[in-house]
Amino acid sequence: MSWETVCKKNDIQEDFPYSAKVDGKEIGVYCIDGEYYALEDVCPHAYALLSQGFVEDGQVECPLHEAVFDIKTGQCLREPADRDLHVYPVRIIEDDVQLQLNSEA
Ligand code: FES
Structure with missing residues (x-):
C-alpha cells in the first residue's frame, strides 16, 4: 500500500475542506477537531x-x-443519496497530508 501526498495541512480548514483530484479520483479532505479525514468527493446521488x-x-x-x-x-445520514461514501486512510507527515488511494476493494 502506498501513500500519496495530496495537499498541505494549511490547505484545509474545518469549514473549508480541500478538494483533491488524484489518479482520476475526486477526494474531499476534511479536518474535524484537529483530525484529518478523506472521503470520496462525488455525491453518489x-x-x-x-x-x-x-x-x-x-x-x-x-x-x-x-x-x-x-x-x-x-455514512449516509440523509436521503436522497442511498449509500455510504468510501473513506480513505489519512496520515500526516510533517505538513503533508497523505492518503492511501489503493484501499478500495
Ligand atoms: S447530488 Fe448530492 S444529494 Fe443530489
Whole structure:
C-alpha cells in the first residue's frame, strides 16, 4: 500500500475542506477537531462535489440536494443519496497530508 501526498495541512480548514483530484479520483479532505479525514468527493446521488457543501458538527451536506454524510465514517445520514461514501486512510507527515488511494476493494 502506498501513500500519496495530496495537499498541505494549511490547505484545509474545518469549514473549508480541500478538494483533491488524484489518479482520476475526486477526494474531499476534511479536518474535524484537529483530525484529518478523506472521503470520496462525488455525491453518489447525482453529480456534486461534497467538499463544496456545508460542513457542520462533523457532517457535510451535499450542495445540490442536501444529502448528509458523516465525515468520519462516510455514512449516509440523509436521503436522497442511498449509500455510504468510501473513506480513505489519512496520515500526516510533517505538513503533508497523505492518503492511501489503493484501499478500495
Ligand atoms: S447530488 Fe448530492 S444529494 Fe443530489
